[in-house]
Amino acid sequence: MNIFQPIGRAFLRFLQAVGQLALFAVVSVSHCVRPPIYPRLIGRQMIEIGYYSLPVVGLTTLFSGMVLALQSYTGFARFSAESAVPNVVVLSITRELGPVLAGLMVAGRIGAAMAAEIGTMRVTEQIDALTTLSTNPHKYLVAPRLIAGLTMLPLLVLVGDIIGVFGGYLISVYKLGFNPAIYIKNTWQYLEYLDVVSGLVKAAVFGFIVALMGCYNGYYSRGGAQGVGAATTNAVVSASILILISNYLITEMFFAR
């Protein structure tokens, strides 16, 4: 057998999957902006993604901010630059850690849940039932999740940013002996509008990616419980990888000189 055959087959399968995903995304996005819109479903997804993910994102960013303050303090102490701790904490949290950690946590929590729910609907013929009831599955199932992902993750990240910076403040003031007023002043002084905005743009993109990969993998799941399990795993892994890739691209877009 030609050794290039399996490589070619895998490459073609990859291209097919990329094309299918692109088509799925285009069709789904087109349903986000065309009536009818389902406000009740969008609201339910917003609560699911935004409200119920808040504890997970809050805890993650809180402890990340705390660790960041400790690490940067011990690192900067080597060349007497401890005063830079507030700047490092706020820039790291708003630009990178807030959106990336929130994106990854939501991918694990929400992306997996979306893939499992839609996948189960696929294998139990509920998606076929939607079609026979003259309801487009893209509009009913996918569009509300995409809208909710796109809008709620920036809000989550905004709250996560505040909690993360607060975590850094707690450690710096109560453990490392920083003056509270000076810490807050330094935090504000070096924080720029673009730092927060870039983080929120990242969050919106990550929210879209998480919802898209969750819905896509669930929608095309096959073969019963095993297929739904595989769809769930694929949703989390693919969303995580895409989050990290797009994080680099967006960072390049905002901050490359």
Place this chain on the structure above:
Amino acid sequence: MNAENNSTPKIRAANLHKRFGRKVVLDGLDLDVGVGESVVVIGGSGTGKSVLLKCILGLLEPEDGDVEIDGQPVIGLSTAEREKVNRKFGMLFQGGALFDSLKVWENVAFGLIQGGHAAREEARDIAYSKLTDVGLAAEVGELWPAELSGGMQKRVGLARAIATTPEIIFFDEPTTGLDPIMADVINDLIVKCTRDLGATALSITHDLASARKIADRIAMLYKGKIIWQGPTSEIDSSGNEFVDQFIHGRAEGPIRMEVRAP
């Protein structure tokens, strides 16, 4: 259920071809269903009965051939046009396919609210009336699908299928997985509901007792083609060795079971 004389069939499948990889499932299938007629397609597991139904419903696209509803070709229609055609349909799925995130009454009212754009309160009243039609108590409407037995789920599925007063109702293995008494109850409900609505019915099953009860005409599917069709009363004297083997459930005969599903 008596078939009306009408030159244009309500459903026409002509020369349908569908394959999955190398496996040919439908191989030039032809089937007409007249207005108000109840046709049951019988055949062994894996012979393509569900694929036929999905091709007619627009859930699968055949490689070749035509499907017509009321004389209108429906393959290749835009999404909006297809949704308009689908408003003529009601469908009872084999496993019920109830939406487990919605209460029972919301399941029944789904087609009215989403497809028919009825007000929620009005749809709720209709849903409760349909639940009564299929012999379920009003309290069932407030339950979740997971709280129902298999027979109750089938009844709710039937209530959902008839809620929009469809012109055509499809039944996918309506009695599979039910005990003989519940199966007979479902058969009676199918006959009653389709007669009350004056609907055309196309069912697929391998349950002969069910087929004899709900069909005006039975068609047998084998190797992707309809190999015999005729009035229900003639199935015992079809003179077709494939049909004879199937209705008597004999392992020996011209039908050889496929090892792999399509």
